[in-house]
Amino acid sequence: MLTIAVQKSGRLSEKTLHLLKECGVKFENGGKDKLKTHASNFPLTILFLRDDDIPECVDDKIADVGIVGENVMMEKGKALIIAERLGFAKCRLSIAVPKAVAYKNAQDLNGLKIATSYPVILRSFLDKNKIKAEIHEINGSVEIAPGIGLADVIFDIVSTGSTLLSNGLKEVESVMKSEAVMITQPDLAIDKKKILDQLLFRIRSVQKAAAYKYILLNAPNDKIDEICAVLPGMKSPTIMPLAMENWSSVHSVIREDDFWENIENLKNKGAQGILVIPIEKMIL
Numbered sequence: 001m002l003t004i005a006v007q008k009s010g011r012l013s014e015k016t017l018h019l020l021k022e023c024g025v026k027f028e029n030g031g032k033d034k035l036k037t038h039a040s041n042f043p044l045t046i047l048f049l050r051d052d053d054i055p056e057c058v059d060d061k062i063a064d065v066g067i068v069g070e071n072v073m074m075e076k077g078k079a080l081i082i083a084e085r086l087g088f089a090k091c092r093l094s095i096a097v098p099k100a101v102a103y104k105n106a107q108d109l110n111g112l113k114i115a116t117s118y119p120v121i122l123r124s125f126l127d128k129n130k131i132k133a134e135i136h137e138i139n140g141s142v143e144i145a146p147g148i149g150l151a152d153v154i155f156d157i158v159s160t161g162s163t164l165l166s167n168g169l170k171e172v173e174s175v176m177k178s179e180a181v182m183i184t185q186p187d188l189a190i191d192k193k194k195i196l197d198q199l200l201f202r203i204r205s206v207q208k209a210a211a212y213k214y215i216l217l218n219a220p221n222d223k224i225d226e227i228c229a230v231l232p233g234m235k236s237p238t239i240m241p242l243a244m245e246n247w248s249s250v251h252s253v254i255r256e257d258d259f260w261e262n263i264e265n266l267k268n269k270g271a272q273g274i275l276v277i278p279i280e281k282m283i284l
């Protein structure tokens, strides 16, 4: 049995539960008071916790693995390892100063008071840059600190920057990037490691599938070679004759990133009736 700690409610919870369900793991969501549930078709126990408690819980072996923002993992400073980067809840931790302040470089922070919920990460940044600044730890609404005279500048999570802007701040130093990560102990027992590997295999299949699309198109036979040359398939495209003479159907798998660029290219080369279909799982 593997025990996984996930965020009970917050920015990580929906995508975390969705990911587990996409992996075919069936369980009942944690209700308001439900902190623990067992998957019905996979040897997994799920604990629903506040994200701040997840690294410690994994370190204490109450849970074997956890899904948490990399920022929280770093802040807690436990000797844990990242088993997989999950690609959601992307954000960065940045220094932001009031808009009117002329900021040149990190040395300008000397002598200032910095409000943050991430004192450990901030301390390591300040020490690395030999900056002497005062850290004022607060747990929420960090962005209002300069406005109410609690601090001169802040160090906080930024994703789009719109919260900073609406509080009269500007981002001046990006200190670390973060995304949701699967964390685990470095010395996980062999039987648990086996279950984790099964789960990771499923997660990677789901993630790979999300990055690709299945594409079908029709084309006259004399254009097939040209079309196949621009279709970056997994191996090589499947070509099947249509009922209509001299026409074929071409099937392939392409990266979502290359998608629009290739569609234009294919149309220009004579492809018609192009269908693009999501892929649920992909095992290479």
Ligand code: ATP
Residues within 6 Å of the ligand: 007, 008, 009, 010, 011, 012, 049, 050, 051, 052, 068, 069, 070, 071, 072, 089, 090, 091, 157, 158, 159, 160, 178, 179, 180
């Ligand atoms: P909890 O109640 O569990 O302690 P919380 O309020 O501390 O939750 P959330 O706001 O739910 O935390 O954020 C969880 C994680 O999501 C953060 O630690 C960070 O990794 C990521 N995150 C936070 N804000 C954003 C954002 N604006 N955009 C993208 N990801 C974010």
Ligand code: MG
Residues within 6 Å of the ligand: 050, 051, 052
């Ligand atoms: Mg939290």
